[in-house]
Amino acid sequence: MSLILAVSPHLDDAALSASGQLRGFVSRGDTVEVVTLFAGVPQPPYSAPAVFMHELWGLTEDPVERRRAEDRCAHRQLGTRVEHADFLDELYRRAPDGDWLVRDDWKRAEDTGGDEQELRAALTAHVYGLLTSRRPDLVVTCAAVGRHVDHRRTRDAVLAAAPVAGVPVRFWEDLPYAEWTSRFPPLPQWAAVGPSAVEPVDDQAWEIKLSAVQCYASQHRMLWPEDGQDWRAVMDAHAKSVGREYGDGRHDRRGERFWDVLVDPSRLAANAAPPHGFEADLYDPILRPSLRRS
Structure with missing residues (x-):
């Protein structure tokens, strides 16, 4: 029996992207722990984009606490253990100049150079602590397909911590972003990905996955915004x-x-820190073959 640690950016990402495989691990007797990093509870006042999203979600009071409850519901369906870290979602973070990371015009502070070095260090330390205290046999996390900043921060923290802790890493394909793009940020020069692996999801596991995703009712309008769109389809x-x-x-x-x-x-020994341009908006040549669609 193995211990599998899934490190998720947000409250829904692991279930959306990887719950078929996570449920498969549980079915064979493994223990699966899902840690969501950006699940911290913010304090008002909120930014204008955050207020807009709360209204879209229908969660104008205690939005993150209620989303945490949705997450616990989902993982009860999957049979996985759940833990919520206290890092704030990008909607609730501030840039070094004191303005919101996501500005009122929806532009992000990082577009003008805010790279959140302290946050990145804290995330890496947190993930390293999880890995060294729990000693999982495998850590699964997002590839950051779609390049959402919180997904990049999560993936990079796992990449920085796991090789040092001696834990193998597997990426999942981020949904719903993968429905319209295959892009994800380049890896550091000491890492690469193997060919994409497809893990089958049988009918029973699929129904359990749908039950888990149903728990995130507040997120459905955001994830599938078209009128009349059937998210299951x-x-x-x-x-x-x-x-x-x-x-x-x-x-x-x-x-x-x-x-x-x-x-x-x-290469890892020669590059103790990620090289300059680690998050550049480019394809690393080593990724291109694995991103091709048949």
């Missing part, structure tokens, strides 16, 4: 498009996509 179509890559000729198989991270120890 959207998820089903993507899962079947991934499942067809499994290679057995079936067109009804559902799947989730993952990448195993490959670490070059010699």
Whole structure:
């Protein structure tokens, strides 16, 4: 029996992207712990974008506490343990100049150079503490497909901590971003990803996944904004498009996509800190083959 640690950026990401495989781990007898990093409870006043999102979610009072309750509901469906860290979502963070990280015009402070170095160090230290205290057999986290800043911060913290802790890393394909893009930020020069791996999700696991995603009712309008859009059908179509890559000729198989991270120890030793441009808006050449769609 193994211990699997899933490190999720937000309250819903692990369930949206990887709950089929997480449920598979549970079914075979493994223990799965899901830690959400950006689950801190903010204090008012809120930024204008945060107020807008609270209204969109229908959560104008205690929004994060209520989202935490949704997350606990989802992980009860999956049979996974849940833990919420206290780092604030980008909606609630401030930039070094004191303004909101997400400005009233929805532009982000990092577009003008705010790189949140202290936050990145704190996230890495937190993840390293999780890995060294719990000694998981595997850590699963997001690839940051879509390049959301909180997903990048999460992925990079895991990448910085896991090789030092000696824990293998697997990335999941971030949903719903993967429904319209395959882009994710480059890796540091000491890391690469193997070929994309499709993990089948059987009918029973799929129904459990849908039950888990249903728990995040506050997020549905944001995740699937088109009027009359059937979120189950959207998820089903993507899962079947991934499942067809499994290679057995079936067109009804559902799947989730993952990448195993490959670490070059010699380069890691020579690059104790991520190189300049770690988060540049570029494809690293080493990623291109694994991002091709068949």
